Structures are given as C-alpha cells and as structure tokens.
Amino acid sequence: MEKLIQELTPHAYYKLVVFGGVDISITKAVLTLLIAAVLTFLLFWIPSRRMKLVPRGWQNFVEVLVEFTREGLLYEIMGEEGKPYFPLIATLFSFIFITNLVGLIPGSLPATSQIGTTAAWALIVFIIYNAVGVIKHGPIGYLKTFVPPGTPIFLAPVMFPLEIISHIARPFSLAVRLFANVVAGHMVLGVFAFLSFTSLIIIKILPFSMIVIMYLFEIFVGGLQAYIFAILAAIYIQGALQSEH
Amino acid sequence: MNGNIGLLGAGLAIGLGAIGPGIGVGLLVAKSVEGMARQPEAAGLIRTAMFIGLAFAEAISLYALVIAFILSAK
Numbered sequence: 001m002e003k004l005i006q007e008l009t010p011h012a013y014y015k016l017v018v019f020g021g022v023d024i025s026i027t028k029a030v031l032t033l034l035i036a037a038v039l040t041f042l043l044f045w046i047p048s049r050r051m052k053l054v055p056r057g058w059q060n061f062v063e064v065l066v067e068f069t070r071e072g073l074l075y076e077i078m079g080e081e082g083k084p085y086f087p088l089i090a091t092l093f094s095f096i097f098i099t100n101l102v103g104l105i106p107g108s109l110p111a112t113s114q115i116g117t118t119a120a121w122a123l124i125v126f127i128i129y130n131a132v133g134v135i136k137h138g139p140i141g142y143l144k145t146f147v148p149p150g151t152p153i154f155l156a157p158v159m160f161p162l163e164i165i166s167h168i169a170r171p172f173s174l175a176v177r178l179f180a181n182v183v184a185g186h187m188v189l190g191v192f193a194f195l196s197f198t199s200l201i202i203i204k205i206l207p208f209s210m211i212v213i214m215y216l217f218e219i220f221v222g223g224l225q226a227y228i229f230a231i232l233a234a235i236y237i238q239g240a241l242q243s244e245h
Numbered sequence: 246m247n248g249n250i251g252l253l254g255a256g257l258a259i260g261l262g263a264i265g266p267g268i269g270v271g272l273l274v275a276k277s278v279e280g281m282a283r284q285p286e287a288a289g290l291i292r293t294a295m296f297i298g299l300a301f302a303e304a305i306s307l308y309a310l311v312i313a314f315i316l317s318a319k
Contacts, residue, residue, distance in 0.1 A: 076290075227296065
C-alpha cells in the first residue's frame with residue numbers, strides 16, 4: 001500500500017524552486033503533462049496543414065473527434081449559443097483524454113493523478129463560467145440569478161448561501177472526481193500487478209488477465225472522465241448564461 | 246490487538262461510502278435503460294443525462310475513497 005502511494009508521488013528530475021519556496025520542479029507528472037500537451041497539439045495541427053475536402057485517414061479521425069465534441073457534447077447542452085465556447089470545451093476534452101492515455105503507458109505517471117493538475121483545470125472552469133455570468137448579467141444581475149425565480153421572499157436568505165456553497169463545491173468536485181478516478185484505477189492495476197507477482201505460479205494467469213481487463217476499462221474511464229469534465233464545464237457555463245425566466 | 250486503527254477506518258469509509266452510490270448508480274442505469282427501451286429515438290438524450298448523473302453519483306463514493314487514502318496513508 002505504501003509502495004503504491006509512493007509510486008504515485010512524483011520525484012523531481014530537475015529541482016527548481018522559485019519565488020520564495022514555490023516548487024516548480026520538473027517531475028514525472030510534469031513531463032507527462034508536457035508530452036500530452038505536445039501530442040494534443042500535434043494531433044490537431046498536423047492534419048490541419050494539408051486539409052482536403054474529402055478527409056482520409058488522420059484527418060478523418062480528427063474530424064470525427066471534433067464533430068463528436070461539437071454535436072454530441074456542446075450543442076446537446078448549450079445549443080447554437082455554445083459556439084464561442086467550443087474551443088474551451090474541445091480543448092478540455094481532448095487534452096484530458098490524451099493526458100489520461102499518456103498516463104496509462106507503463107512507466108509513466110499520469111499527470112491527472114496529481115490533485116494539483118486537476119485542481120488547476122477545475123479552477124480555470126470555475127473562473128471562466130463565473131466571468132461569463134458576470135459579463136452577461138452584470139455583477140448584481142449575476143448574484144440575482146443565485147436565487148431561483150419564483151422563490152418566496154422569506155426563503156431568499158436561505159437559498160442564497162446554499163447556492164454559494166454549491167458553487168464553491170463545483171470546482172472541488174470537478175477536481176476530486178477526475179483525480180480520484182485516475183488514482184483509483186491505477187491503484188487497482190497496482191494491486192493486481194502485485195498479486196500476479198506474489199501468487200502461486202498456477203493461478204498467476206488470473207490476476208494477470210484481470211490487469212488486461214482493467215487496462216481496457218481504464219482507457220474507457222479515461223475517455224468517460226474527460227467527457228464528463230467537458231460536459232460539466234458546458235453545463236456550468238450554460239447555467240451562468242441562463243437568464244431568469 | 247495492535248496495528249493501525251486508521252486502516253480499519255479506511256476500510257469502513259470506502260465500504261460504507263460505496264453503498265449509497267452503488268444503489269444510486271443501479272437505479273439510474275435501470276431507469277435509463279427502461280427509458281431507452283421505451284423510446285429508442287430519445288436514447289441519445291437519455292444517455293447524456295445518464296452519464297452526467299453517473300458522474301454525480303460516483304463522485305460521492307470517490308470522496309469516501311479520498312478519505313480512505315488519507316486514513317490509510319497515516
């Protein structure tokens with residue numbers, strides 16, 4: 001157990017401490033994150049160099065990905081008014097998915113298994129949807145949307161703090177959901193790997209086949225969590241945009 | 246009897262914390278499949294709503310898992 005936790009704790013490759021003790025060392029997780037960022041960039045950039053009217057191969061794949069993000073994810077939630085937020089949602093989806101996939105390569109450390117990574121993304125979503133709401137309704141108008149329309153006036157002082165708490169819980173749950181899913185998946189993989197090392201030679205195949213199954217499941221979970229992160233970001237933005245009826 | 250009582254707490258935390266979300270996820274998927282079978286043309290909408298609901302239900306047990314990690318790492 002302690003070994004597994006140690007495995008998920010990054011060790012610095014290159015020590016770097018600036019600004020009075022802020023640790024920005026290059027760890028395994030940072031390296032994975034950078035690799036994922038470069039891969040995400042290349043995935044979309046290379047086929048866009050030579051775009052053809054009739055897509056083939058790589059471009060076809062990317063077009064399916066983009067279309068899924070737009071039709072199946074963004075427009076399903078926000079409709080046509082979600083168009084300005086497409087770059088944000090598509091980036092979140094593809095970047096988180098690729099980070100999860102890169103983290104699954106044996107020997108690498110998933111960047112999403114660090115609470116700091118996911119917390120940063122959740123904070124970005126939190127700031128953006130609040131900013132969108134403030135720009136749309138104005139500061140006072142946005143605070144007014146915290147109380148649902150049609151609430152009796154004596155209930156408003158109760159509803160308002162409740163809404164504030166639920167808004168604060170949003171980035172927290174976004175960050176913890178992604179982080180805990182990835183960590184739990186890797187813990188399960190680690191436990192089965194440990195079992196397949198220590199168990200009797202005749203039944204070694206059982207934990208090993210479980211590793212294979214869990215690996216496939218982890219790929220699915222990586223995609224699902226990326227999808228959920230992106231769709232929740234879309235829902236929050238849509239909720240901030242909504243005016244009182 | 247000696248040993249780390251935190252491990253017992255960790256086991257209890259995730260074990261008890263998984264009961265509620267387990268029931269919730271079961272109900273959620275059962276009703277979604279029912280809805281999809283009844284109205285196949287609404288399957289896409291139902292699936293989206295189901296995944297969002299799954300995420301919320303699952304998050305509750307993941308909070309318990311985080312607590313379990315904290316307790317067992319002590």
